[in-house]
Amino acid sequence: AKQSGRNQTHFFTAAMQEHANQRMTLEQDLRHALDREQLEVFYQPVVHGRSGRITGVEALLRWHHPERGMIPPDAFIPLAEETGLIGAIGEWVLETACAQLRHWSDKGMNLYLSVNISERQRELGLEAQVVRDILERNRINPSQLVLEITEGLLLQDSEETIGWLNGFKQVGVNLAIDDFGTGYSSLSYLRRFPVDTLKIDREFVRDLNTDRYGDSLVSAIISMAASLELRLIAEGVETEAQRSTLAQQGCQFMQGYLFSRPLPAEELSAWLESYQP
Ligand code: C2E
Numbered sequence: 001a002k003q004s005g006r007n008q009t010h011f012f013t014a015a016m017q018e019h020a021n022q023r024m025t026l027e028q029d030l031r032h033a034l035d036r037e038q039l040e041v042f043y044q045p046v047v048h049g050r051s052g053r054i055t056g057v058e059a060l061l062r063w064h065h066p067e068r069g070m071i072p073p074d075a076f077i078p079l080a081e082e083t084g085l086i087g088a089i090g091e092w093v094l095e096t097a098c099a100q101l102r103h104w105s106d107k108g109m110n111l112y113l114s115v116n117i118s119e120r121q122r123e124l125g126l127e128a129q130v131v132r133d134i135l136e137r138n139r140i141n142p143s144q145l146v147l148e149i150t151e152g153l154l155l156q157d158s159e160e161t162i163g164w165l166n167g168f169k170q171v172g173v174n175l176a177i178d179d180f181g182t183g184y185s186s187l188s189y190l191r192r193f194p195v196d197t198l199k200i201d202r203e204f205v206r207d208l209n210t211d212r213y214g215d216s217l218v219s220a221i222i223s224m225a226a227s228l229e230l231r232l233i234a235e236g237v238e239t240e241a242q243r244s245t246l247a248q249q250g251c252q253f254m255q256g257y258l259f260s261r262p263l264p265a266e267e268l269s270a271w272l273e274s275y276q277p
């Protein structure tokens, strides 16, 4: 038993070492991802649920790794946050997506743009002035931009966070709470933050029409948003049944594979041109 115990320790150490090595390699690769032009912004449309009209797009980052292929953001954003690389990467996403929005506006498409930002970007130089400069450079009206922050950020509740967010509001940018419903924030709590939009996390949408609790959770979120006069977007809408239940319950805006997956800019352009609500 002693022997196998030791082997086990050995095994774990080796596995942990392997894990640490992989992480270090990934970190090295991520350091070069920007200048080697391996990052790309995809776009997913946001739709008015009843009419099917496209109202905006969300920018979603992708990493084309030369050996590993496409790496999804969940697999490298946390690393980018830990290493601080999210500072440069996040600004690049904002600049790239704003340039793309300019392009769509020039073609006569009236869309808003939503960009995810990490709390870490606060210490990494994402000030209101930086956002204002990017908007001006691309001739974008601030009201066309939405910055999405996760609900978790609010739970850390600090004066710094509120001040940071107020800075964006002063520029005229809109703010959305992402993954809403996963962080247990209360109604009174939400009111303290200068947000305009809630995005219902897709785990709630998934549970729609499966049991009555799923439906009542969503209707609770919808009435909460209504009482705070917040715009509401449901994420992860995959089926027609989900779409119609959400529309019936009063959720106006939706996003999900039912309408379109996130697509490269060119593909979304083609999709937008042929789209019939
Ligand atoms: P998120 O902001 O909650 O984005 C929504 C995620 O749901 C996206 O995953 C999207 O592809 C996926 N999705 C959309 N519709 C459906 C659907 O109908 N069904 C299912 N199953 N999934 C759907 P993605 O693109 O892998 O992004 C994952 C997360 O990575 C994002 O979650 C966001 O938190 C983060 N992320 C992506 N881009 C950026 C970025 O530029 N900066 C930061 N800080 N985070 C980002």
Ligand code: CA
Binding pocket: 058, 116, 148, 178
């Ligand atoms: Ca988001």
Ligand code: CA
Binding pocket: 178, 179, 199, 201, 202, 235
């Ligand atoms: Ca989300």
Ligand code: CA
Binding pocket: 179
């Ligand atoms: Ca998410």
